[in-house]
Amino acid sequence: MPEFKVVVSDPKTGKAKTVEVKDREAEVFLGLKIGDEIDGSILGFSGVKLQITGGSGKAGEPMRPDIHGGVKKRVLLSGPPGYHPPKKGLRKRKFVRGNVITEDIVQINVKIVYKSPDQKPLIT
Numbered sequence: 001m002p003e004f005k006v007v008v009s010d011p012k013t014g015k016a017k018t019v020e021v022k023d024r025e026a027e028v029f030l031g032l033k034i035g036d037e038i039d040g041s042i043l044g045f046s047g048v049k050l051q052i053t054g055g056s057g058k059a060g061e062p063m064r065p066d067i068h069g070g071v072k073k074r075v076l077l078s079g080p081p082g083y084h085p086p087k088k089g090l091r092k093r094k095f096v097r098g099n100v101i102t103e104d105i106v107q108i109n110v111k112i113v114y115k116s117p118d119q120k121p122l123i124t
Contacts, residue, residue: 002026009111010123034065034099050110070102
C-alpha cells in the first residue's frame with residue numbers, strides 16, 4: 001500500500017504543514033500529475049482545492065514537470081528543479097523523476113488554491 005508525506009503550502013501566509021497519508025487516502029494520489037488539482041477535504045482542508053506542484057522519490061530525486069510518466073531518468077539539466085548551477089551556462093546530467101505520482105514517490109508537494117481572494121488563510 002502506498003504511503004506519502006504531503007507538504008501543504010499556503011501561498012497567503014508562506015507557511016507549510018506536513019500531513020501523512022496511508023492506504024486508501026494515498027491511493028487517490030496515484031496516477032496524478034504535476035499541475036492536477038484535488039479536493040482539499042482528503043487531507044482535512046475543506047472548502048479549497050489543492051494543486052500538485054512537485055515531489056521527490058525514495059532516493060531524494062525531484063519530480064520534473066517536463067518529463068512524462070512515472071519514470072526515473074538521467075537527463076541533462078541546466079536549471080531547477082533538480083540542479084542549481086553555480087555559474088550561468090553550466091549543465092549536468094542528473095537523476096530525476098517524471099511528472100506522474102507512483103508508489104516510488106515519498107513526498108508530494110501541494111499548494112492551496114483558494115476559491116475567492118478574500119478567503120481566510122487555512123494554515124496559521
